[in-house]
Amino acid sequence: MKLVLCGPPGVGKTTVAGRLRDRLAERGRAFRLLHSDDFSRNTYPQLYERVTGGDPDADWILDGTFYSREWQERFRALPDAHLVVLTASLETALDRNRQREDSIDERGVRAMHAKFETPERPALTLDTEELSVEESVDALERYVLTWAEG
Numbered sequence: 349m350k351l352v353l354c355g356p357p358g359v360g361k362t363t364v365a366g367r368l369r370d371r372l373a374e375r376g377r378a379f380r381l382l383h384s385d386d387f388s389r390n391t392y393p394q395l396y397e398r399v400t401g402g403d404p405d406a407d408w409i410l411d412g413t414f415y416s417r418e419w420q421e422r423f424r425a426l427p428d429a430h431l432v433v434l435t436a437s438l439e440t441a442l443d444r445n446r447q448r449e450d451s452i453d454e455r456g457v458r459a460m461h462a463k464f465e466t467p468e469r470p471a472l473t474l475d476t477e478e479l480s481v482e483e484s485v486d487a488l489e490r491y492v493l494t495w496a497e498g
Contacts, residue, residue: 349407349495350399351379351488352423354414355434356461357452358441360476360484364434365411367485372492377407384412385450392419400426415464430471430495432488440477 351368353361362383369381387394391412399408404427414420414431424431436444438461445451472491474484 349379349492350410350423350426350429351408351492352410352412352414352420352429352431353434354412354420354431354467355436356413356415356438356441356464357457358444359434359436360444360481361411361413361434363481364474364476364484364488365409367481368488368492369409371485371489375489375493377492377496379407379409381409382411384410384414392422396422399423413460413464414467415460417465417467420465420467424467430491431467432491433467433470433473434484435473435475436477 353365355361362385365381365383369379372379382395382398384391384395392414395410395412399410410423414423420431423429438458441461442454442457445454445457472487474487476484479487
């Protein structure tokens with residue numbers, strides 16, 4: 349399974365991705381986790397190569413904005429890929445960004461929020477303003493386990 353978590357900066361992708369990986373590990377389901385922030389340039393080509401170039405049966409959680417439909421669709425086309433959108437208002441994203449140790453320039457948050465192309469037909473959409481981190485992780489865990497049992 350390739351679980352692609354996408355959305356603008358500040359919507360909670362990294363927090364949710366890390367907690368989901370830990371929760372799934374507790375259940376004996378090992379997922380590899382990649383953050384777009386792990387790459388300084390050519391982010392999406394490097395993410396794609398990492399996921400497709402190694403063990404084809406590995407389970408992945410991919411955390412990135414995936415702001416363009418081009419990359420959303422490219423990753424969605426991978427075998428067993430599931431695109432999940434995390435959302436929050438610009439105001440909430442800006443507030444969360446200010447609270448981060450590794451905050452990005454506010455102009456960057458605004459620009460990415462404006463440029464983000466909402467995916468067509470996501471597997472799941474989570475509004476992180478309405479759902480707590482734990483509720484978001486719960487929803488994703490149910491989704492993954494339902495997929496695994498199917």
